Amino acid sequence: MKRFREPLFVLLLVFFLQSCAGWAKNMDYHPFDASELDRLTPGKSTVAQVTETLGAPSNIVRLSNGNAYIYRRSLSKGTGIWLLIVSFGKYDKHYDQIVIFFDKKNIMTHYGVTLDAHKAAYGLPF
Amino acid sequence: MVSPFKIFPFVMYPFIVGSLITGCVSYRVIKAVEGRSVPNIFTEFQVGTTTLQEALQTLGAPDQVAELEGKDVLIYQRSLLFNSGLAFGIPLTDIWGPSFDFSAYGELVRYDLVLLSFTPDGILSEIASEKGSCYPYLKTILSEMQQ
Numbered sequence: 674m675k676r677f678r679e680p681l682f683v684l685l686l687v688f689f690l691q692s693c694a695g696w697a698k699n700m701d702y703h704p705f706d707a708s709e710l711d712r713l714t715p716g717k718s719t720v721a722q723v724t725e726t727l728g729a730p731s732n733i734v735r736l737s738n739g740n741a742y743i744y745r746r747s748l749s750k751g752t753g754i755w756l757l758i759v760s761f762g763k764y765d766k767h768y769d770q771i772v773i774f775f776d777k778k779n780i781m782t783h784y785g786v787t788l789d790a791h792k793a794a795y796g797l798p799f
Numbered sequence: 800m801v802s803p804f805k806i807f808p809f810v811m812y813p814f815i816v817g818s819l820i821t822g823c824v825s826y827r828v829i830k831a832v833e834g835r836s837v838p839n840i841f842t843e844f845q846v847g848t849t850t851l852q853e854a855l856q857t858l859g860a861p862d863q864v865a866e867l868e869g870k871d872v873l874i875y876q877r878s879l880l881f882n883s884g885l886a887f888g889i890p891l892t893d894i895w896g897p898s899f900d901f902s903a904y905g906e907l908v909r910y911d912l913v914l915l916s917f918t919p920d921g922i923l924s925e926i927a928s929e930k931g932s933c934y935p936y937l938k939t940i941l942s943e944m945q946q
Contacts, residue, residue, distance in 0.1 A: 682809070683809065683812050683813055686809055686810075686813040734864045734865060734866070735866060736864070736871045737866050737869050737870060737871050737919040738871070738919040738920075741864045743860075743864065758823075758824045758825050758826060759825070759826045759827065760825070760826070760827040760828075761827070761828050761829075762827070762828070762829035762830070763829070763830050763831070764829075764830070764831035764832070764880075765831075765832050766831075766832065766833040766834070767833075767834065767835060768834065768835075768862070770859070770860035770861075770862070771860055772855075772860040772861060772864060774851070782921075783851055783852050783855055783921070784855065784860075785854075785855035785856075785858070785859050785860035785861065786859055786860055787835070787859035789834075789835045789859075792835070798828050798830030798881075799828075799830075
């Protein structure tokens with residue numbers, strides 16, 4: 674048993690000396706505040722009031738009965754681990770999104786909100 | 800001159816052994832997820848009765864919005880990428896030139912999708928859904944593409 678001790682120790686050292694890990698975080702940031710939506714009222718608020726409250730949208734889409742203003746930002750987190758002969762990587766990307774629908778008179782009709790960016794997480798790919 | 804192997808044996812040997820092993824065999828697993836999970840809405844949503852307002856309250860903001868043939872389409876999407884690779888070889892390229900090397904890699908991207916189509920009045924007219932994440936990685940990537 675004693676004769677295996679040194680090779681085992683060497684192998685363990687190999688394992689740790691040849692290993693490394695890394696983390697990364699990317700943010701596609703737009704400074705809109707979803708809590709400001711309380712100041713807007715479907716059926717009343719106009720495009721001007723929405724852009725004054727939330728800022729310029731990330732995208733505008735023409736729809737059958739008006740337009741949709743899309744506010745979007747993302748947060749992604751990446752994890753990489755190298756353990757001698759195996760390596761693991763995980764990349765997790767989530768979005769905060771607000772989509773506001775306007776009719777042809779530029780009056781806000783509906784809106785949908787998803788605040789999910791905070792769910793981006795570091796970790797292993799299992 | 801004293802050999803560094805005598806002074807730092809527990810540092811030199813691990814580096815040599817480690818360098819050789821890492822060049823010989825390697826295995827990697829990478830997973831990338833984009834977006835949130837897409838719920839099964841077939842039980843909640845009914846064509847002809849569900850409104851745009853109800854859909855937005857239940858599912859939140861869509862990932863894509865488009866107009867298609869006079870109807871408004873909302874798309875909710877999550878993508879799931881899984882990549883794995885296994886490589887065998889002898890790391891002697893620098894001193895010996897080309898040597899044998901075997902490697903196998905695979906990458907599979909699956910999508911969970913929900914497509915909702917609304918009339919200009921905001922009434923649900925069509926639902927389409929795909930649950931790509933329920934397909935197992937190995938079985939799917941090793942299967943032939945079905946036409």
